[in-house]
Amino acid sequence: MRDRSLDAFRGLTVLLMLLVNNLPPGAPAWMGHGPFGKSLYLADWVFPWFLLAMGAAIPFSRRGFLKRGLPPWLYEVRVLRRALLLFLLGLGLTSLQAGRPVFALDVLQLLALAYLVGAWLYDLPPLRRLGMSLILLLGYGAALLLVPVPGVGAGVYREDANLALHLNRTYLAPLGLRGLFSAVPTGGFVLLSTFLGEALMEGRRGWLLALAALGLALGLAGGPLLPPDKTYWTPTYLFLALGLGSLLLWAFQAVPPGLLSPLLPLGANPLLGYTLPVALKATILKGPLQALLTALVARWGPVGGWVWTGSYILGWWFVFYWLYRWGWVFRL
Numbered sequence: 001m002r003d004r005s006l007d008a009f010r011g012l013t014v015l016l017m018l019l020v021n022n023l024p025p026g027a028p029a030w031m032g033h034g035p036f037g038k039s040l041y042l043a044d045w046v047f048p049w050f051l052l053a054m055g056a057a058i059p060f061s062r063r064g065f066l067k068r069g070l071p072p073w074l075y076e077v078r079v080l081r082r083a084l085l086l087f088l089l090g091l092g093l094t095s096l097q098a099g100r101p102v103f104a105l106d107v108l109q110l111l112a113l114a115y116l117v118g119a120w121l122y123d124l125p126p127l128r129r130l131g132m133s134l135i136l137l138l139g140y141g142a143a144l145l146l147v148p149v150p151g152v153g154a155g156v157y158r159e160d161a162n163l164a165l166h167l168n169r170t171y172l173a174p175l176g177l178r179g180l181f182s183a184v185p186t187g188g189f190v191l192l193s194t195f196l197g198e199a200l201m202e203g204r205r206g207w208l209l210a211l212a213a214l215g216l217a218l219g220l221a222g223g224p225l226l227p228p229d230k231t232y233w234t235p236t237y238l239f240l241a242l243g244l245g246s247l248l249l250w251a252f253q254a255v256p257p258g259l260l261s262p263l264l265p266l267g268a269n270p271l272l273g274y275t276l277p278v279a280l281k282a283t284i285l286k287g288p289l290q291a292l293l294t295a296l297v298a299r300w301g302p303v304g305g306w307v308w309t310g311s312y313i314l315g316w317w318f319v320f321y322w323l324y325r326w327g328w329v330f331r332l
Contacts, residue, residue: 002268003200005252006056008260009245011267013049018277018313020046024305025297036159037227039237044230047107048241051186053270054111055118055193056249059201062122079119085332086112086271093275097282103176107274110179110186117187122194129191136188140181141226141235157226164232182233189238196246200253208250215243265317265324272323272330277316 020043023031034041065075090108095101105113121132144163148154152161168178199207219228219240228237252260266273281289289312296304323329 003060004257004260004264005249006053006060006197006200007267008252008263009049009056009249009267010053010270011263011265012248013046013053014266014270014273015263015313015317016042016049017046017274018316019309021278022309022312024293024302024309026302026305033230036231037229039228039230040240044237045241045244047230048189048238049245050107050111050270050274051114051190052193052196052241052245054115055190056197056200058119058122058190058194059197062119063201076120079116082332083112083116083119086115089275089332093279096279105177105179110182113180113183114186114190117183118190118194121187121191126195129194133188133192136191137185137235137238140185140188140233141222144226144232144234159231162232185233185235185238189242192242193245196249200249205250205253208246208253212243212246212250215239215241215246217243219243262317265320268324269320269329271332273316273320276319 020031029041031042033039033043062075065078066072087109090106090112091103093108094104094106117136121129124132144157146154147163149156149161149163149166152166156162164181167181172178172180196208196211199205199211216239219236219238219242222236222239226234226236228234228240230237289308293305293308296308298304300307
């Protein structure tokens with residue numbers, strides 16, 4: 001089962017990823033990542049919107065699986081298998097970028113852990129599911145504010161002193177698990193995003209606006225206590241991502257279907273849309289792409305940089321357009 005607006009939203013997220021990962025020299029600061037406590041720049045929305053789309057797809061995936069008459073326990077096995085394969089794929093991509101075997105938590109590994117939390121808890125009744133997602137998000141935020149940090153104390157959240165940083169440095173980094181604590185809020189966020197998927201599946205556009213209002217209200221209200229920050233996945237950051245993402249999905253439901261068509265080739269293959277450009281850019285395309293960028297900038301200055309970025313994005317769009325035409329989709 002697929003939803004056109006969700007595919008378009010995923011396509012927009014992949015498009016933004018290609019853009020912010022390949023900005024030319026001299027690109028405006030707001031197109032990159034914001035500073036600590038101000039994760040409100042363009043690049044800051046890409047990762048949480050991948051998580052949001054993943055959570056929204058869970059109801060579609062589960063309903064489609066059960067419609068085939070397969071036993072529910074087999075779906076749980078499928079969830080475990082997907083999470084494991086996504087984690088292993090992430091390890092492979094991280095090692096490829098590093099040029100050596102590496103065990104660490106990066107984008108796909110965190111996606112795998114968050115998916116595991118969200119997909120496994122999805123069977124909870126709606127009210128309990130909402131409560132659990134808020135417990136994970138708000139409980140994580142409360143821990144950042146209330147749990148004392150050795151040598152620092154409680155109630156301290158600074159870039160150079162906070163609970164998540166302490167856990168990473170002291171316990172998790174030596175094990176290659178730096179960022180594991182972030183699986184708590186991101187898992188809660190994926191679980192909360194399943195309500196978006198249900199709203200899309202049942203045609204309830206009003207729910208999209210309600211979730212947008214909830215996310216924006218909690219994100220703005222909690223900002224004075226915990227500013228929106230991507231590095232440590234503060235709840236306010238994730239609530240704002242939920243609010244803006246829900247508004248986009250609501251808007252995509254309202255526009256004529258033809259306007260969404262250019263986003264669908266990327267949205268139908270989001271996992272490949274992330275992994276393939278990253279893998280090739282880290283290996284066989286690294287030298288040629290850098291040489292082309294240098295030549296264009298030397299010839300046309302900043303305009304040449306934007307020509308390089310635009311050409312790179314357009315090239316990948318054509319790749320995924322033909323994959324879309326052929327019906328080839330990479331799934332785990």
